[in-house]
Amino acid sequence: MITIEKLYKKFDDLEVLKGIDVTLEKGKTAVIIGPSGSGKTTLLRCLNLLEIPDSGKITLGTKKIEFIPSTKLKTREMMTFRKQTGMVFQGYNLFPHLTAIENIMEGQIVVLKRSKEEARKKALTLLEKVGLKDRGDMYPHQLSGGQQQRIGIARAMAMDPEVLLFDEPTSALDPELVGEVLKVMKDLAKEGMTMVIVTHEMKFAHDVADQVIFMDQGIVMENGTPDEVFDHSNNPRLLQFLNKVI
Numbered sequence: 001m002i003t004i005e006k007l008y009k010k011f012d013d014l015e016v017l018k019g020i021d022v023t024l025e026k027g028k029t030a031v032i033i034g035p036s037g038s039g040k041t042t043l044l045r046c047l048n049l050l051e052i053p054d055s056g057k058i059t060l061g062t063k064k065i066e067f068i069p070s071t072k073l074k075t076r077e078m079m080t081f082r083k084q085t086g087m088v089f090q091g092y093n094l095f096p097h098l099t100a101i102e103n104i105m106e107g108q109i110v111v112l113k114r115s116k117e118e119a120r121k122k123a124l125t126l127l128e129k130v131g132l133k134d135r136g137d138m139y140p141h142q143l144s145g146g147q148q149q150r151i152g153i154a155r156a157m158a159m160d161p162e163v164l165l166f167d168e169p170t171s172a173l174d175p176e177l178v179g180e181v182l183k184v185m186k187d188l189a190k191e192g193m194t195m196v197i198v199t200h201e202m203k204f205a206h207d208v209a210d211q212v213i214f215m216d217q218g219i220v221m222e223n224g225t226p227d228e229v230f231d232h233s234n235n236p237r238l239l240q241f242l243n244k245v246i
C-alpha cells in the first residue's frame, strides 16, 4: 500500500535519510521509533512531501512519485499526492481564529471544494467520533491540549486520506492528557485506518502497532511485528535504545 524505495534526504551536508526501504500495509498501523535525530520525523514529512527527498521513490495508493536529484516536482503532481495523506502534528497547528468545527471544515471547503453544508455534516460526525460533539463551537484556546489534538485528528480525517501520519502526537501534552489522544488513535487502528505514527509511547506501540520500524542514524535498523522488534531482537542499538526509554 505504501512503498518507500531507496529514499535519501540531506539537509546541506547532513545526510538524514540514507536509503530507506520500507513497505507499509493498507489498513495497518506502523509505528516508527528510534533515538532523537535518527530521521523519523523527516521520513514522515517526506511521505506527504512537506520535505522533498533528494532521490528515491514513494508509492502511495495509486500514486507513484519518483524523486530525481536537481529535478523539481510539478505542483499538480505534489498536490494530488499530498491529498492522499492527512497529517497530525505535535503542536496541533489548529487555526486559532477558527472554532473547532470550522477547523475541521476549512480544508474540506478550500481543498476538496465541498459545500459548507457537506463539510459541516462531516465535521459533526468526526467531532462525535473523537468524543467532542459538544465542543464544536469553542476556539482552540478554550480547549485542553488533549482536546485540541483530538480536533487535529478529526481535521486530518475530514480529508478522507488514504493514510494518516502522526508526528509525535502526544509529546506536547501533559501526561494526564496523553491517554485520551491515544484512545482515539487506538479506535482508528481497530477500524482499519492506515496509520504511520512517530512516537515515544512504547507501550502504545507494543499494544497497537502491526509493524514497528526502528530507525537509527538515517537507516531502518529493524522492521517487524511488535513481538519481533520489542521482545525478540538482538540488535544492540535497539536494545540500548529500549533500555533508555522503557
Ligand code: ADP
Pocket (backbone or CB within 6 Å): 011, 014, 016, 034, 035, 036, 037, 038, 039, 040, 041, 042, 043
Ligand atoms: P527525529 O525525528 O528522529 O528526531 P529528525 O528527522 O527530526 O529526527 O531530524 C534528523 C536530523 O535532521 C537532525 O539532526 C535534525 O537536526 C536535522 N533536521 C531536521 N529538519 C531539518 C531542517 N529543516 N533543516 C536542517 N536540518 C534538519
